[in-house]
Amino acid sequence: MKMSQNNPDKDDQTSSNRKTISLPISRVRLIMKSSPDVSSINQDALFLTTKATELFVQHLALSSFNNGSGKETKSLSYSDLAKTAEETETFHFLADILPKKILARDYLKSLEQMQEEEADF
């Protein structure tokens, strides 16, 4: 109690510091360290990467929503993300993990179904 009376400014800073990032730094460090050639990371670099990841999540979600098909229905779907990964230069590195669902398998399946249905008739 005494502390907050003496240093109101400092207390504010500490609490706003807590709010600057919400992702766990320890988990981000684990991911960074899983990269084989990284030996050590200083505290500021760790903080910045964590913060950047949050900005990235916001940016990816918002870009995908704005370019996507769900603006009227107020929804964000996987295909909106895949579209953004494919069409936006900065998100291109995601194309491998966010592949556009090429419906070859589904298409073949539906073709099969149609043939079966035809056979039934």
Place this chain on the structure above:
Amino acid sequence: MAERPEDLNLPNAVITRIIKEALPDGVNVSKEARRAISQAASVFVLYATSCANNFAMKAKRKTLNAGDVLAAMEEMEFERFLEPLREALEVYKKGQKGKKEVLEQKRKDKERKADSENDKSREDEEEEEEEEEEEVERMEEEPEAENEAEEEVEN
């Protein structure tokens, strides 16, 4: 080291909250989309780390520093993150410093209480402590100055 593959995922609850805050109110985000964004975020961390590490290696440093991460953002064409990142780092550093000062202050208060009956020695001690504190701050600032110098050389 990550022992299980799920250790390399970011916590879903936090990712979901960040997505929600970024989008207009009432937007429904499918489970598949949330999972995809979370995976994308992990890949982003790895990509950024690898880029930053390249900068560190070029400068023959083993430790990734703030400058490396910022350079990586530029390389990845996320210049739009640079300004918010710099601001956040400043607040973070102030917070770290604030914490240290609060701890120092606590220690002082404690000692002051113990010494409250001996005014003379209290004053002496206070002076000494202030000197100590200044030294700590100077030491903190130095490595940073070095980093900046390194960056400039690189450019």
